[in-house]
Amino acid sequence: MFDANPNNLLSTNIASIFLNSLSEIPAKLATIPPFLILVAPRHTRSERSYRYIIPDRQIALDNRIVQLVCLKCQLTNHNPDRANDFYSCDSCFARESPSLITPDTDAKIVCYCSTCLSDLHRDLGKELINHNPRQIPVEKHKLNLFAVLCIEVAHYVAFVKCQKRQDQHEWLFFDSMSDRIHNEKNIPLVDRVPDFEKWIETAGKDKYFFPDLDDLRKQARPSSQKFSENDMRRLRLFRDGAFFFYENSSVNYQ
Ligand SMILES: [Zn+2]
Ligand SMILES: [Zn+2]
Structure with missing residues (x-):
């Protein structure tokens, strides 16, 4: 990612940097990602372009982030009027592109635009019953923050989300060099950070933060x-904050 912070702002949030970078290149993700690691852009080797970056707790995917391309006519979702006009159909894909079927690949979203899908389905007759086209649910996918790695010179610390009970989680702080013994041994520390989410919320709202x-x-x-x-x-x-780690919350992210 890159964002030179031309307006010299004190702070921003990582999702804005991500969106700005995509529109600057311009580029989009070729697939719906199971994970996403965002790396804070830097002015120089050691300095970030924004003094403070807010890690968004959630980034919702949309047509600005993910690219859909019709397998038959190459129509893309760049036109906002037709952005929701894309469907997957496993049976059509198996018929049309048997050579492309490689299990477990997430390199590209397999989809057809509504026009091409209608063409494919037009003369199927009874066989149509085996086709279950589904709209590509780009906007249903949410990426949730689960870790932030923070680097100050060579001192790394991390905030990591951990599961507490079934539906509950808590944030922990990990520091591998919390203290030193006789200036030779590092003492690590793991501690709870109960206010982690409150800090992020306040940082986004309070102009004095x-x-x-x-x-x-x-x-x-x-x-x-x-x-x-x-x-x-x-x-x-x-x-x-230098590395921001996100995971797709959908059980079946495709
Ligand atoms: Zn098409
Ligand atoms: Zn079909």
């Missing part, structure tokens, strides 16, 4: 006066 974080950074003396644990984690999340 990032200016306040800026103030916090100015006040802190590097060694003598440390940040509180929660302040430090908020800084790590919004200032150092």
